[in-house]
Structures are given as C-alpha cells and as structure tokens.
Amino acid sequence: xxxxASQDPLTKGRVRKQGRRSPLASIALILIGLVATGGVxxxxxxxxxxxxxxxxxxxxxxGSKLFQANCATCHGMNLEGTKVAPSLIGVGAxxxxxxxxxxxxxxxxxxxxEEQKPSQFTAQQTQALYTFxxxxxxxxxxxxxxxxGGNDNAAQGALLFRTNCAMCHNVAGAxxxxxxxxxxxxxxxxxxxxxxxxxxxxxxxxxVFNDKNLTPMxxxxxxxxxxxxxxxxxxGGLDLGNLGPVSEGLFLWIFGLGTIVGVTxxxxxxxx
Amino acid sequence: xxxxxxxxxxxxxxxxxxxxxxxxxxxVTASAANYIDERTSISGLVKELGRKIFPDHWSFxxxxxxxxSFIVILLTxxxxxxxxxxxxxxxxxxxxxxxxxxxxxxxxxxxxxxxSFDIRGGLLMRQVHHWAALLFVASIGLHxxxxxxxxxxxxxxxxxxxxxxxxxxxxxxxxxxxxxxxxDLLSGNGxxxxxxxxxxxxxxxxWISYLLFGGEFPGTEIVGRLYTLHILLLPAILVAxxxxxxxxxxxxxxxxxxxxxxxxxxxxxxxxMPVFAAKAGGFFFIVFGVIMLMASLFTINPxxxxxxxxxxxxxxxxxxxxxxxxxxxALRLVPSDWGFMIGDYTFSLNIVAPVLVLGLFIVAVxxxxxxEGWITGDKREHHIADRPRNAPTRTAIGAAGVTFYAVLxxxxxxxxxxxxxxxxxxxxxxxxxxxxxxxxxxxxQITKRVCLALMKKDREIALHGFExxxxxxxxxxxxxxxxxxxxxxxRWRLVSFQDYKPLMIRPNAQxxxxxxxxxxxxxxxxxxxxxxxxxxxxxLEQAHGAGHGAVETGSADGHEIxxxx
Numbered sequence: 001x002x003x004x005a006s007q008d009p010l011t012k013g014r015v016r017k018q019g020r021r022s023p024l025a026s027i028a029l030i031l032i033g034l035v036a037t038g039g040v041x042x043x044x045x046x047x048x049x050x051x052x053x054x055x056x057x058x059x060x061x062x063g064s065k066l067f068q069a070n071c072a073t074c075h076g077m078n079l080e081g082t083k084v085a086p087s088l089i090g091v092g093a094x095x096x097x098x099x100x101x102x103x104x105x106x107x108x109x110x111x112x113x114e115e116q117k118p119s120q121f122t123a124q125q126t127q128a129l130y131t132f133x134x135x136x137x138x139x140x141x142x143x144x145x146x147x148x149g150g151n152d153n154a155a156q157g158a159l160l161f162r163t164n165c166a167m168c169h170n171v172a173g174a175x176x177x178x179x180x181x182x183x184x185x186x187x188x189x190x191x192x193x194x195x196x197x198x199x200x201x202x203x204x205x206x207x208v209f210n211d212k213n214l215t216p217m218x219x220x221x222x223x224x225x226x227x228x229x230x231x232x233x234x235x236g237g238l239d240l241g242n243l244g245p246v247s248e249g250l251f252l253w254i255f256g257l258g259t260i261v262g263v264t265x266x267x268x269x270x271x272x
Numbered sequence: 273x274x275x276x277x278x279x280x281x282x283x284x285x286x287x288x289x290x291x292x293x294x295x296x297x298x299x300v301t302a303s304a305a306n307y308i309d310e311r312t313s314i315s316g317l318v319k320e321l322g323r324k325i326f327p328d329h330w331s332f333x334x335x336x337x338x339x340x341s342f343i344v345i346l347l348t349x350x351x352x353x354x355x356x357x358x359x360x361x362x363x364x365x366x367x368x369x370x371x372x373x374x375x376x377x378x379x380x381x382x383x384x385x386x387x388s389f390d391i392r393g394g395l396l397m398r399q400v401h402h403w404a405a406l407l408f409v410a411s412i413g414l415h416x417x418x419x420x421x422x423x424x425x426x427x428x429x430x431x432x433x434x435x436x437x438x439x440x441x442x443x444x445x446x447x448x449x450x451x452x453x454x455x456d457l458l459s460g461n462g463x464x465x466x467x468x469x470x471x472x473x474x475x476x477x478x479w480i481s482y483l484l485f486g487g488e489f490p491g492t493e494i495v496g497r498l499y500t501l502h503i504l505l506l507p508a509i510l511v512a513x514x515x516x517x518x519x520x521x522x523x524x525x526x527x528x529x530x531x532x533x534x535x536x537x538x539x540x541x542x543x544x545m546p547v548f549a550a551k552a553g554g555f556f557f558i559v560f561g562v563i564m565l566m567a568s569l570f571t572i573n574p575x576x577x578x579x580x581x582x583x584x585x586x587x588x589x590x591x592x593x594x595x596x597x598x599x600x601x602a603l604r605l606v607p608s609d610w611g612f613m614i615g616d617y618t619f620s621l622n623i624v625a626p627v628l629v630l631g632l633f634i635v636a637v638x639x640x641x642x643x644e645g646w647i648t649g650d651k652r653e654h655h656i657a658d659r660p661r662n663a664p665t666r667t668a669i670g671a672a673g674v675t676f677y678a679v680l681x682x683x684x685x686x687x688x689x690x691x692x693x694x695x696x697x698x699x700x701x702x703x704x705x706x707x708x709x710x711x712x713x714x715x716x717q718i719t720k721r722v723c724l725a726l727m728k729k730d731r732e733i734a735l736h737g738f739e740x741x742x743x744x745x746x747x748x749x750x751x752x753x754x755x756x757x758x759x760x761x762x763r764w765r766l767v768s769f770q771d772y773k774p775l776m777i778r779p780n781a782q783x784x785x786x787x788x789x790x791x792x793x794x795x796x797x798x799x800x801x802x803x804x805x806x807x808x809x810x811x812l813e814q815a816h817g818a819g820h821g822a823v824e825t826g827s828a829d830g831h832e833i834x835x836x837x
Contacts, residue, residue: 112696154371162457162579166587171457172577176588177687181696184588228371229577235369235389236399236571244458244587246685248572249594252406257414259562260337260407264330267555 056131063132066125070106079136084110091201092139096130098197104204112181113204140200147220148192150227157225160218164209172242173226178205189230192223320522326548327528327541331418336552337411338443340559341404342514348401349503355391357383358499360455360492369576377455377580380495384454384575399567405450406572407563409443409595416440420640420670422657424527426650430641432520435513437638442510444595449502451573451593455495458573460581461590464489465600472623490583527657530768532761536655591684601683602626605705633676647795649775661730662769664723665799671719672712679708720802727804730766733758734807735815757816767807772800 068077074085081087088096099105103117121129134141162171170176173187182205187195199219202208214222233239240247298306309315326332359379365372367382368389377385387394416436419425425433448466452459467489471477486493525539534540542548578587592600603626610621636643644666645651660667682689683704690697737755744752758766774797779785 155373155375158371158579159375162582162585162587166457166585168588170589171579171587172574174589175691177690177697179696180698181690181694183691225371234571234574235576236395236574237569239571239574242574242577243688244589245573245591245593245597246589246688248406248570249597251570252403252410252566252594256403256407256562256566257410260411260559261330261334261414263555263558263562264333264337267551268328268330268333270328 056135059128059131060135062125063128063130063135066121066129067132070120071129074107079133088133088136090137090139091133093130093134093142094140094197095201095203096133097126097142098194098201098203100126100129102194113183116185140197143193143196143200143219144216147196147216148223149220150192150224152217152220152224154221154225154228156218157221157223157228160214161222161225164214165222168206170242170244172239173229174242187226190226192227195223195226196220322543322545324522324544325526325539325541326544327526327539329529331422332526333555334411334415334418336555337559338408338415339514340556341408341411341563342510343556344404344560344563345401345408346507348397348404351397352387352401353503355383355387355394356380356453356499358453358496360490360495365580372576372579375580378495380453380455381575381580384456388576396567399570399572400563401450402572403566403570404563405447406593406595407559409440409447412436412440412443413595417670417674421660421667422527422529423654423663423666424657425641426654427645428653429520429524429527430645432517432524433641434638435517435520439510439513439517441634442506442513446502446506446510447593447595449498449506451596452498453495453502454573454575455581456573456575457578457581457585457587458575458590459578460490460583461586462592462596463494464583465592465603469599469603469623469627472620473627474619474624490581525655527655529659530656530765532764534656536653539655589688594681597684598677598680599626599630601680601686601704602630604686604701605680605683605708607705633673637673647792647799648772649792649796650772656768658769659765661723661726664720664727664802667723668716668720672716675711675715676708679704679711683708724802724804731804731807734763734766735811763812767812769806771805772803774800 067075067079071088074082075088076082076085079088096105099114100121101119101123103119104114106120107114108117119126130142133139161173165173168176168178168184169187170184175186176184178184184206196219198206199209199214199222200211209219234242240251357379361379362376363379363382365375365377365382365385367373367385369385372385384398387398389395419433419436448462452463467481467485470481470484473480481489484494484497485491486497526541528534528539528541531540542551544552579585591597603623606622606626608622610625612619612621658666660670683701686700686704687697689695690700737757740754740756742754744754746752775793777785777789777793780789
C-alpha cells in the first residue's frame with residue numbers, strides 16, 4: 001500500500017512535464033490517496049481486532065478440547081506435566097506450533113528423540129492448540145512475518161550458522177549425529193517459520209537461542225542463508241548429499257574406480 | 273614415445289616397399305631419427321623399450337590408472353598455481369559468492385574462491401584436481417592389492433614394492449597438504465586434528481607442533497609451508513620415485529599369470545610398439561575423460577559452504593579425504609579413558625596408541641615382502657604371478673589386513689553411519705571396536721579355508737574333469753555321470769603353481785638351533801602346514817588312464833555314481 005502511494009507522485013511528475021494537468025492535481029491525488037489508505041487501514045484494523053477477540057476465545061475453547069483429547073494424557077489436564085512429559089506452562093505459542101506442525105507432537109512412541117512425521121492437525125487446529133497453551137501463561141509467540149522473508153543478509157547468516165549451528169546440523173544443514181541415537185535433523189526444505197521457532201524455543205536437544213543470544217534480525221539472517229542454500233543448487237554440480245569427504249570417497253570408489261576397472265576389463269578382453 | 277614411433281616407422285618393415293621406390297632419398301622421418309640417434313645413441317634404448325612386453329590382464333592396468341591420474345593432477349595443479357595465493361594475510365571477501373560477501377578470510381581462501389567463481393574454468397580445474405587426487409590414491413591402493421594378492425612382490429621385485437609403498441605414502445602426503453591449502457573450515461579442522469595428533473606425542477609433541485606451525489596453532493605460516501611441500505618438495509620426490517619405479521618395472525619385466533607357453537623365463541603379451549602404446553594412449557584419455565565427467569557433474573570440496581577457517585566452529589560430519597580416513601577412524605575407535613598417571617604426570621594413550629598401531633600396520637605393509645621371503649626361505653626369482661587361492665596363508669593375511677583397514681576406514685564415518693542407518697553412534701563405535709579385533713581373525717580363517725577349498729576343487733577338476741550333469745545309462749543297465757575333461761590350456765592354469773613345505777629347522781655350525789631359527793620354523797609351518805599340493809604329471813596320467821579304462825565309450829571320463837571322487 002505504502003509503496004504504491006509513494007510511486008504515484010513520480011508518475012504524476014512525468015505527466016506534469018507534458019503540461020496536461022495543473023501542478024495541484026498531483027498534490028490533491030496524494031491527499032486523496034493518503035486519506036483513503038489511512039481510512040481503510042483504520043477500519044480494517046478495528047474490525048480485525050473485534051473479530052480476533054471473538055475468534056481467539058473460540059480458538060481457545062477449541063484448543064482446550066483438542067489439548068484434552070490429544071495432549072493431556074502426558075502433559076496433564078492443566079499443562080502441569082507428568083512423569084513422562086514436561087509441563088507446558090510458559091512454553092509459548094512458538095513451541096507448540098513447532099512441535100505440532102512438524103508432527104513431532106503428539107509423540108508416536110518414546111524413543112531417543114521425537115521424530116518428524118506428517119502433522120496430525122490442520123493449520124487451524126494447530127492455531128487453536130497454541131492459542132490455548134499461550135493463553136495459560138506467556139511465552140515466546142509466533143514469529144513476526146518480517147523475519148521470515150529470507151531476504152536479509154545471507155553472509156551474516158552463514159557466519160552465524162557456522163558458529164552456532166554447524167557443529168550439529170553440518171555447514172550445509174545436512175544434519176548430523178548426536179549421542180545415544182539422537183540426531184540433529186537436516187534443515188533443507190524446512191519452512192522459515194519452523195526454523196525461527198526452533199531457534200527461539202530450542203526443541204528436544206537443541207539449545208535455546210533467545211533474542212539476547214541471537215537477535216530476531218540475526219535469526220532472519222540465518223533463515224536467509226538456509227533459504228539461499230535451498231534455492232541455489234551447488235555451483236559445482238550435484239552435491240552428493242553435502243556430506244563432505246565421506247560421500248565423495250564412496251562415490252569415487254564405487255563409480256569412479258568402478259568405471260575405470262570396467263574399462264580396463266573391456267580393454268584387455270579377448271576378441272571373440 | 274613420438275621418437276619411438278618415428279624410428280620404427282622410418283626404418284622398420286612397413287617402409288620397405290616404399291624405400292625401393294624412393295631408394296635414393298631417405299624419408300624425412302628417417303633422416304630426423306638418424307640425426308637424433310647419431311647424437312644420442314638413443315636407438316638402443318628405443319629398441320629395448322619398444323619391445324617391452326605387456327601381459328593382457330585387466331589388473332595389470334591399475335598402475336597405469338595411477339600414472340594417468342597423476343598426469344591429470346600435474347596439469348590441473350599447474351593451472352591452479354597461477355591463481356592461488358599461499359598466504360594467510362587477512363582480507364575481506366568481495367567476490368561473486370553472495371553468502372560470503374564481506375566476510376573476513378585469509379588470502380588463500382579468498383584466492384581459492386576467486387578461482388572457483390571468477391576465473392573461467394577455475395572451478396572445473398579445482399574439481400578435476402581434487403577428483404583426480406582421490407582417484408590417484410585409490411588406484412595406487414588397488415594396484416598394491418593386486419601386487420600383494422598375486423605375490424608379484426617376491427624376488428626380484430621386493431625393492432619395487434618398497435618404492436611403490438613410498439609412492440603411496442607420498443600420494444597421501446600430497447593429498448593431505450593439498451586438502452589443507454584452501455584454508456577453509458574443513459581443512460582447518462583437519463589441520464587441527466593433525467596438530468592434536470602431534471601434540472599428543474609425549475615430550476616432543478608440543479615442540480614439533482610449534483616448529484611446524486611457527487608458533488601456536490594455527491599461526492600465520494602453515495599454508496605457505498604446506499604449499500611449498502605440496503607443489504615443490506613432495507612432487508619432486510614423487511616424480512623421482514616414480515621414475516625409479518618405472519625403470520625397475522622395465523628391468524624386472526612384468527609378471528604374468530601361468531598359462532601354456534608362459535614360463536618363469538619369458539613374458540607373453542603385446543609389445544609396447546605399436547598396439548599397446550596406442551591402447552595405453554587411448555586409455556589415458558579414457559581415464560582423463562572419466563575424471564572430467566566426475567568433475568563436471570559432481571561437486572567436490574565445496575569450500576564456499578565450509579566458509580573460511582576459524583578455530584571456533586566445526587561442522588558435523590567433518591572427515592578427511594578417504595585415504596586419511598583410516599587414521600581418523602583409529603582416533604575415533606580408541607577408548608576415551610586410556611591413560612594412566614605416574615605421580616603428577618598424566619600419560620594419555622588416546623593419541624599414542626592409535627599412532628603406534630597405525631605405524632606398525634604401515635611398517636608391516638612396507639616390510640611384508642621381506643617378512644614373507646624370510647619365512648618361506650625362498651630365494652628363487654618369481655615371474656609367474658600366483659593365483660590368490662594358491663597362496664592361502666598370504667591371501668588370508670591380506671584379507672585380514674584389508675578387514676583391519678576397512679574397519680578403521682568405516683570408523684571415520686561412524687557419525688554418518690549412525691544417522692543414515694538410524695543407529696546410535698555409541699553402538700556403531702562399540703561394534704566397530706569389536707570388529708577391529710575380531711574381524712581380521714574371522715576374515716583370516718574364512719579366507720584361508722576358502723582358498724584351500726578352491727585349491728581342492730581345482731585339483732579335483734584337473735584330475736577328473738567336472739561333472740557335466742549328463743547321466744548315461746550303459747547297455748548293461750549301469751548309470752554313469754559323464755565327466756567333461758578340461759582342455760590342456762584350461763588345465764594348465766589349475767596345475768602350474770609351486771609347492772611349498774614347512775622349513776626343516778637345522779642346527780647351525782655350532783650344532784645349536786637358534787631361537788630365531790626356531791621362530792622361523794614355527795612361522796613357516798604356520799604358513800604351509802595346511803596345503804594342497806599341485807597335481808603332478810604322474811597323478812594326471814594315472815587319473816586319466818584310469819578314467820579312460822573305466823568307460824568303454826572312451827570319449828569322456830565316466831565315474832559311477834556314488835564312487836565318491
């Protein structure tokens with residue numbers, strides 16, 4: 001909106017040079033434009049506020065039902081936690097959204113690590129769940145869209161990624177092993193929102209990177225770098241899973257040397 | 273090579289019809305060849321080399337693969353030196369790769385990125401260089417295995433085995449120094465491991481590390497020093513050793529597999545001129561082509577994702593190139609609590625133990641021809657390559673060695689095995705630790721038994737032919753299975769190998785049996801106690817005589833079912 005409004009005077013300026021309209025016309029147009037946008041915006045936000053409140057209480061109710069049906073067995077009726085699962089008081093919307101939308105929760109079985117699987121809930125149900133959990137006690141909320149665009153500083157993001165993330169997730173985000181069967185998952189193709197929420201809430205074995213540790217802008221840079229890797233294939237050709245010298249060595253022995261040995265056999269074969 | 277072609281074309285038989293027509297004037301090539309010969313006496317050498325015989329067996333071409341990939345490495349390496357700056361001066365990257373723009377790095381890393389993204393063909397050259405290096409070491413390894421398992425290291429080739437072994441070590445050293453040059457995160461971490469390895473050596477370790485790095489790791493010197501090693505010292509030694517290796521190859525001549533007309537005193541095959549040279553030339557381009565194809569389709573060492581070296585970060589899945597993997601694996605497999613204290617001093621074995629084990633392993637590989645020669649007491653020259661099964665103990669030792677190496681090698685990728693096969697890394701490490709000890713023993717036993725069984729089968733087939741599955745009912749009502757006989761050519765392969773027996777321990781001049789001699793006797797009986805003797809002529813004649821007698825048809829050997837041959 002703001003963008004198109006600011007472009008208007010430029011276009012009008014060009015027209016004015018051709019002398020078809022009076023100089024006041026453009027000013028009048030800007031005025032009309034501003035008033036119109038402002039008015040609509042004010043109208044929209046107020047009405048949105050009203051409906052959000054209404055919707056949010058409905059969501060909370062729905063979330064509460066979903067929680068009781070799917071989560072309360074382990075996390076307790078009042079989010080207080082049980083012997084098998086932690087309390088969810090104060091975990092915030094971001095944490096619930098991360099766990100539920102990636103299918104890690106509800107857990108399929110107790111294992112070294114809760115694995116990713118297709119989400120059990122629709123986007124709306126997920127929203128209901130996190131609204132419900134967030135309504136009990138404040139915690140990290142759903143990240144703002146401005147940090148999820150993937151168009152910030154990739155170089156800074158790469159630097160931060162190497163320093164903070166690569167030791168578990170590998171420099172190219174290909175994932176890596178942790179102790180006792182746990183692992184850091186691959187980050188290729190993961191949604192920006194999910195990455196942000198993971199950094200903010202530190203799910204499972206991952207440390208929390210709070211806003212003092214990595215500012216929202218720095219988180220946005222990290223996301224930008226990961227999106228860069230997703231969108232730009234390796235300049236050197238196929239990347240062999242980005243696993244480094246192990247996959248290179250395997251490839252060389254099996255395909256490289258395999259081809260060469262095949263050729264030697266062909267060259268020394270007796271003519272029939 | 274070109275000279276050789278010219279000379280033979282100029283003076284050789286194919287020219288004969290033309291030379292009668294143009295008798296007055298010798299051809300240009302002939303006079304050019306003559307000019308060179310009068311000044312260098314090269315014709316003797318050309319005659320000798322031009323008749324160098326190459327047996328036709330695929331496994332004899334593996335050394336060539338190493339040679340050709342080395343040539344590719346030299347060519348691309350030269351290209352890379354034009355643009356690489358071996359300096360750790362800090363600079364700010366301002367090239368075309370977006371996710372590194374404005375990042376501090378060393379001039380070495382900067383120039384490598386420059387080669388990758390801003391020099392035309394630079395990335396291809398880098399990738400060709402690196403893939404060729406991997407192929408170089410791999411083909412040397414495979415070549416060594418071929419030599420080992422066919423016993424081609426025996427007298428008179430023990431020295432050439434040593435030189436080849438040195439070439440293998442040099443190739444690994446070349447690989448490692450090259451891997452460290454770009455000063456990216458991966459290579460820096462590799463160097464850090466080497467630094468830790470050196471510092472782990474008792475007493476001298478710290479001193480050596482400071483000397484090597486010119487101060488505390490990483491310092492500002494190491495890239496320049498490794499560069500000098502990588503492009504000057506190591507290649508010079510490598511080329512010299514390669515020259516000696518090839519000269520010895522010509523002097524000793526090739527080995528060959530047993531076959532009709534192939535004896536210990538000749539070499540049957542194709543002379544280098546002209547067919548083999550053409551074949552080998554073509555083979556060079558095939559090897560070059562395969563490397564090119566890999567380099568143009570598959571990324572290798574993407575330093576742009578690793579980023580510049582910085583001692584604080586490390587990436588998951590940090591591994592050395594494959595040929596150093598066994599050393600990395602040894603470090604991963606050593607139990608983390610090995611060590612002891614004497615007074616106030618801690619003696620950690622975490623580094624020393626793997627270094628010692630690897631050192632012993634490498635020395636055993638280098639010295640194997642001399643060890644086996646001493647045990648067998650065999651001072652004869654051997655030009656016939658063994659079939660692996662005909663030397664069961666050696667083959668079994670080789671299999672044990674390969675298993676040992678393979679377990680160490682696998683251990684270097686323990687983390688990737690864990691993630692990709694959904695295992696716990698501790699489980700992988702524990703399994704590999706056990707396999708490292710038991711695997712070679714099991715491999716030894718199985719291989720030895722398989723070899724002996726194969727020899728037994730060969731003996732059976734040589735004597736009695738193989739079962740054709742054709743059951744014939746004789747006029748008297750008797751059933752026999754027809755045994756097909758081998759042709760003499762095929763049989764030759766099965767019966768011509770040497771028979772060894774355990775050494776008799778004899779007292780020396782003083783009438784005493786020394787401990788060393790006793791050990792030798794014990795080793796010798798370990799080597800040759802279980803053995804299958806080759807079929808002798810007498811046995812052959814007897815078997816065939818009997819066979820022919822038993823069957824009235826006379827065309828094929830028959831045995832009654834159930835007589836249990």
